Amino acid sequence: MEYQLPRLTKMWTHLERQAGGRVKGMGEKQIEVDKRILRTQIGVLKKELESVRKHRKQYRNRRLSVPVPVVSLVGYTNAGKSTLLNRLTGADVLAEDRLFATLDPTTRRVAVNNGKEFLLTDTVGFIQKLPTMLVAAFRATLEEISESSLLVHVVDISHPLAQQQIDAVDKVLEELDVASIPKLVVWNKVDKTDDPRRVKLEAERKGVVCVSAIDGYGLEQFCDAVQAKLRDSMVLVEAFIPYDKSELLNTIHQSGIVEGTEYRENGTLIRAVVPLPLARFLAPMRQQVAAAL
Ligand SMILES: Nc1nc2c(ncn2[C@@H]2O[C@H](COP(=O)(O)OP(=O)(O)OP(=O)(O)O)[C@@H](O)[C@H]2O)c(=O)[nH]1
Numbered sequence: 447m448e449y450q451l452p453r454l455t456k457m458w459t460h461l462e463r464q465a466g467g468r469v470k471g472m473g474e475k476q477i478e479v480d481k482r483i484l485r486t487q488i489g490v491l492k493k494e495l496e497s498v499r500k501h502r503k504q505y506r507n508r509r510l511s512v513p514v515p516v517v518s519l520v521g522y523t524n525a526g527k528s529t530l531l532n533r534l535t536g537a538d539v540l541a542e543d544r545l546f547a548t549l550d551p552t553t554r555r556v557a558v559n560n561g562k563e564f565l566l567t568d569t570v571g572f573i574q575k576l577p578t579m580l581v582a583a584f585r586a587t588l589e590e591i592s593e594s595s596l597l598v599h600v601v602d603i604s605h606p607l608a609q610q611q612i613d614a615v616d617k618v619l620e621e622l623d624v625a626s627i628p629k630l631v632v633w634n635k636v637d638k639t640d641d642p643r644r645v646k647l648e649a650e651r652k653g654v655v656c657v658s659a660i661d662g663y664g665l666e667q668f669c670d671a672v673q674a675k676l677r678d679s680m681v682l683v684e685a686f687i688p689y690d691k692s693e694l695l696n697t698i699h700q701s702g703i704v705e706g707t708e709y710r711e712n713g714t715l716i717r718a719v720v721p722l723p724l725a726r727f728l729a730p731m732r733q734q735v736a737a738a739l
Pocket residue numbers: 521522523524525526527528529530540541542543544545546547548549569570571572634635636637638657658659660661
């Protein structure tokens with residue numbers, strides 16, 4: 447709409463001529479009416495975008511109280527991010543064969559067979575060059591990305607320009623300053639390639655996970671790879687969890703690896719490898735360890 451606004455000129459001159467210049471209501475020319483309508487719509491959409499941002503921020507804050515690691519799906523538009531999220535979580539996220547099907551990021555919980563879990567966030571797809579006017583629309587998604595524990599780069603490996611798309615996504619990620627967040631590359635749509643067997647072998651050789659969000663191929667391996675990556679960035683902590691906060695023990699068991707527990711009179715001493723956000727959250731309880739010994 448912002449693109450349209452300055453280009454409206456002259457669209458109505460033929461009408462004005464036909465009506466002897468009297469199509470204008472309230473002393474306004476049609477083009478001014480159009481501009482006003484466009485501006486109003488732009489205003490409404492901007493307000494909606496702002497509320498999406500606020501909403502996401504509240505979500506993120508709430509998540510901090512249950513600090514399960516957040517994994518964000520990033521990738522070129524149409525790579526199959528939403529389809530993958532739906533597949534893994536049985537969620538009902540809009541997946542469509544068109545550009546920018548997803549504008550509002552969506553987060554769902556993925557429960558893995560071994561009792562662990564992580565949160566998976568869908569984001570808007572990237573393109574070759576992000577028009578500056580669109581950046582505002584992307585902000586909610588971009589903020590989401592910068593606060594995640596792991597980025598999963600979803601690639602449509604059946605696309606003839608897959609490599610260019612990978613490069614474009616890497617470039618955007620660089621611009622976003624998220625190089626410090628660990629990344630996992632996933633080749634999607636392997637079912638759609640000419641020679642799925644060859645692609646699978648190549649993926650294995652490159653240490654890339656190969657999946658098909660449509661037929662479900664490789665999803666278990668995907669979850670394993672996500673967990674292995676998350677584990678890489680986890681830290682060993684010792685904390686004293688008082689009994690009135692015992693629900694935290696559950697959280698630690700779910701998102702971390704418990705190495706040992708000792709029950710004391712007023713709480714539990716626990717030693718575990720946990721995701722960084724959880725380690726931070728546990729900081730006050732980590733200081734209690736010495737006192738409890
Ligand atoms: N054959 C095949 N098609 C797939 C696969 N995964 C996704 N698709 C199709 O690819 C199209 C795009 O999928 P989406 O999940 O909407 O893609 P997206 O990455 O979320 O796209 P944006 O939201 O625009 O960034 C849809 O038509 C899907 O059905 C797959 O593994 N195999």
